[in-house]
């Protein structure tokens with residue numbers, strides 16, 4: 001048998017009766033809210049692992065080898081914590097790029113089985129699969145055949161995704177400008193909760209508008225000189241506030257507007273919608289176009305996105321770029337090597353931060369602060385000229 | 386005359402015999418960088434961020450060396466994948482991307498791509514190289530590829546028979562294949578799992594092979610195993626090949642482990658190497674079951690020779706003790722085995738005689 005064939009076969013285990021399935025998946029941004037809505041609509045039971053924390057990290061580190069990247073360790077901890085809470089079906093995502101992630105599954109499966117857990121692993125390739133495979137995966141775990149439920153589930157899921165994306169974007173915009181510290185954050189948390197609790201498609205469709213209106217009510221200083229920083233880098237650390245030490249919040253509080261290029265909803269829409277309905281240039285396509293001067297080929301992971309986004313940022317008046325990646329991340333090490341030249345030639349300040357288990361918060365914040373000072377000074381100079 | 390610089394690093398170690406045959410046939414003179422020294426490493430470190438692994442730093446150092454020699458056309462391939470979805474490490478995939486953006490001197494980079502996932506195959510790879518030298522004659526290119534294979538096969542056939550890396554390389558390039566004749570039985574044998582660019586670079590590997598041989602240990606490496614054997618061994622262990630350069634590590638150690646002929650496994654990899662840590666873990670998992678000791682040595686630019694030797698010696702000592710224990714505790718079993726064998730032979734003889 002061809003080795004890839006074998007891989008495909010092991011992708012969907014089926015030992016647990018559908019009605020007994022309790023589904024869990026690793027934490028990745030706020031994917032839990034829409035995915036939960038979808039799966040519950042299809043009649044499944046789900047368990048959401050607690051947010052990543054020192055405890056989760058400790059569990060992950062204890063059960064994995066030293067050289068493996070941070071995202072794996074935390075994913076593993078998410079699984080263990082979900083299994084402990086009664087999950088028996090684990091969904092594994094394969095994000096874009098082809099890096100160690102493919103190997104992760106195999107390893108996590110082995111590790112968890114050797115720890116004595118009983119479960120089915122269902123691999124969900126978010127990158128290469130299109131609608132058909134996606135539906136297959138959901139059918140596999142729920143055996144739901146009612147098309148109405150699929151319709152409801154997907155509409156709910158999508159609308160919630162968009163709601164969260166909107167709320168996030170507005171949070172990034174409002175936080176550095178708010179007059180009363182904490183307003184934006186409160187508003188965001190409130191809407192996350194409402195989004196999570198919404199259970200009808202009709203209500204979910206209204207979320208986005210309501211969120212926009214609500215954020216508008218927050219008093220802000222419209223004329224404040226706010227530098228814009230792009231946050232780029234490896235997918236997982238970008239989306240996980242524990243790993244990136246809540247960098248978005250830190251930056252917001254330093255009076256900086258953050259823009260993140262990987263927004264989950266956008267990306268999902270691109271992945272899932274059949275290409276005939278999707279005419280926008282995808283993030284990857286745009287990155288390849290912008291990175292062209294520096295990179296002629298994609299090399300796995302999100303390296304080309306990192307480079308493309310930096311060039312894009314420079315060309316669109318963004319004031320600086322913060323690049324974050326987990327320690328020993330191979331594609332991002334390549335990116336780190338390329339970035340100095342991009343920064344110089346495109347004339348945009350870039351800060352590369354590497355995150356690992358021991359990243360101390362103090363040193364990390366100092367580096368960010370120093371960088372933001374530089375960006376602000378540069379911005380003032382630009383305005384004065 | 387057309388010239389091409391080849392850095393003595395990364396793909397050089399496994400593929401140079403092929404490169405040699407190919408470029409010579411096309412009438413392109415090869416300029417090699419000098420062997421790795423501490424200076425090479427230091428030069429490389431100047432250009433890349435410190436988290437980069439040692440082999441890539443060494444590669445950059447070699448590239449600098451070629452530039453210093455006045456070489457203005459340098460071979461920097463991007464080996465993305467060697468089979469469908471069998472990818473390489475990002476740093477090897479992105480070698481030209483790294484070089485393009487860190488070296489600020491004018492030179493021409495010959496940067497062919499091998500990417501079987503995307504349908505860019507072996508022939509495309511070499512045609513693109515030839516085209517860069519304005520050679521378009523398909524027949525000629527094909528014969529150059531054949532010449533490459535010929536030298537490569539000569540080289541590999543020698544190493545399969547046990548000729549050492551250096552001797553086999555020399556003989557293959559001179560087109561005078563030699564036979565292996567100094568097969569001494571040693572008390573211990575180990576397999577080293579490691580990439581060619583770590584293992585056969587005497588500076589990076591701190592000469593581990595010679596050191597082990599001095600300790601009276603027989604050393605097996607990926608050069609002693611055919612790719613087919615390696616791949617089959619991986620499958621036999623119930624694993625699948627994931628990385629392009631996996632055969633050198635998991636394949637080789639799986640092969641010897643399954644054969645049951647080795648006393649231990651030494652994993653040699655660069656500090657911070659992503660793929661290796663996964664592969665070593667995979668093998669370690671099977672080692673536990675098979676009760677084969679494994680030691681994982683990681684190297685970076687600061688690795689001191691003294692500490693390295695100490696660890697190596699301790700491991701070899703342990704293997705010796707283990708072996709002695711087995712030999713003294715189970716002498717009867719061995720005897721039985723021999724006896725049985727004799728009986729079988731006697732039986733056979735009898736049958737033949739009657």
Ligand code: SF4
Pocket residue numbers: 069070071099100101234301302326328329330331332659
């Ligand atoms: S992209 Fe980086 S973090 Fe993700 S699997 Fe690859 S090495 Fe690990």
Ligand code: SF4
Pocket residue numbers: 330438439440441474475476477580655657658659660661
């Ligand atoms: S495989 Fe490991 S040693 Fe080789 S280039 Fe990649 S990270 Fe470096």
